[in-house]
Amino acid sequence: xxYKSLTALAALAISAPMVFAGGADDDALVIDGQEMISKxxxxxxxxxxxxxxxxxxxxxxEDDTQAMQLDTFDNPGMIAVDQAMDAxxxxxxxxxxxxxxxxxxxxxxxxxxxVYPKWNAExxxxxxxxxxxxxxxxxxxxxxxxxxxxxxxxxxxxxxTVQSRGMPVNVAIDGPAAExxxxxxxxxxxxxxxxxxxxxxxxxxxxxxxxxxDHLSQGQINGFPTYRLKNAGLVQVHNRFRGCIRDTRAxxxxxxxxxFVALEVYVASRGNGLSVEGPSVRQ
Amino acid sequence: xxxxxxxxxxxxxxxxxxxxxTIKTLISHPMESGQxxxxxxxxxxxxxxxxxxxxFNGQSVxxxxxxxxxxxxxxFEFEATVPEAGEFAFTWYDDDGSVYNDNKAITx
Numbered sequence: 001x002x003y004k005s006l007t008a009l010a011a012l013a014i015s016a017p018m019v020f021a022g023g024a025d026d027d028a029l030v031i032d033g034q035e036m037i038s039k040x041x042x043x044x045x046x047x048x049x050x051x052x053x054x055x056x057x058x059x060x061x062e063d064d065t066q067a068m069q070l071d072t073f074d075n076p077g078m079i080a081v082d083q084a085m086d087a088x089x090x091x092x093x094x095x096x097x098x099x100x101x102x103x104x105x106x107x108x109x110x111x112x113x114x115v116y117p118k119w120n121a122e123x124x125x126x127x128x129x130x131x132x133x134x135x136x137x138x139x140x141x142x143x144x145x146x147x148x149x150x151x152x153x154x155x156x157x158x159x160x161t162v163q164s165r166g167m168p169v170n171v172a173i174d175g176p177a178a179e180x181x182x183x184x185x186x187x188x189x190x191x192x193x194x195x196x197x198x199x200x201x202x203x204x205x206x207x208x209x210x211x212x213x214d215h216l217s218q219g220q221i222n223g224f225p226t227y228r229l230k231n232a233g234l235v236q237v238h239n240r241f242r243g244c245i246r247d248t249r250a251x252x253x254x255x256x257x258x259x260f261v262a263l264e265v266y267v268a269s270r271g272n273g274l275s276v277e278g279p280s281v282r283q
Numbered sequence: 284x285x286x287x288x289x290x291x292x293x294x295x296x297x298x299x300x301x302x303x304x305t306i307k308t309l310i311s312h313p314m315e316s317g318q319x320x321x322x323x324x325x326x327x328x329x330x331x332x333x334x335x336x337x338x339f340n341g342q343s344v345x346x347x348x349x350x351x352x353x354x355x356x357x358x359f360e361f362e363a364t365v366p367e368a369g370e371f372a373f374t375w376y377d378d379d380g381s382v383y384n385d386n387k388a389i390t391x
Binding site: 073074076079082083232 | 287289291293307309311354355356358
């Protein structure tokens, strides 16, 4: 065991800097012939971070993983989209409606993913896509809400997300969203856990470098929900937040908590200008 | 009984005679290995796709026997030469006796 890990470390030390020098690669992300914006100038509000180019996490993955995202058929995340398509047309709840009763085809959701999380003036709250889906279910359909990070919810998010594929992320951070932006930013720069790591420690100061065997990305969330090969399933952005904070050996916030909603606003806004990629494929 | 099983196949619509084409197939299936236990320690019964076949105009193209170590949502990609116009018939056999089919026609 000990010998094995030593060998692995040695191999990493020799090969990694040569293969991945400079961090992100220069491949082009083209899905089914549609070119994605996977690298672009950072939005103005990121001037203070020292990052001038924002880069999709796709550029930090290995070629095999990257290839799976280039063709809709090869993308295992699209299975969930298929399943959500059935759910879209399924009548549920006391109002005897399906998603299709009000919204017709899922094509009507084009552009939605790109602007979420979004302030809902009527309800006076910041809503993530998952919260909006559940609001539709409880208020319009009279149905049971999905659990925030369960497979049905993630699949429905994937179906809605894929309608906006290729459109640039454009999350508002002014007006009522400013409060959430500030709160999310505070969480982003707070060091958590026994390892005392903040989001910025890895994803701002060290992207392109390795943390043990992991190639650090900028932590962009334009590709969520993401099909993770290690989970063999779709992962929501709040799952990923929780996983990151857990890895610092901290008590994490709950999925769907106000803290994670604020963090999602902030992190999403750091990707303003990148294409919506979801469902993406990652390691 | 596995739920949410749905076969998907990608075959070009046309090819020239004798040309080797690439066929991609995927079936969503949990592929429960039979090795795992549930929360109470009881074994979860095996439930996998155990055989996959592809035929072209009745002639066998590929016939695969599958074992429990194969991951969820089995994906096969293979090449086939197309001598004439016809139809590919894809069949997946489930442990529970279910049989899933998909057909794709191709012109030459």
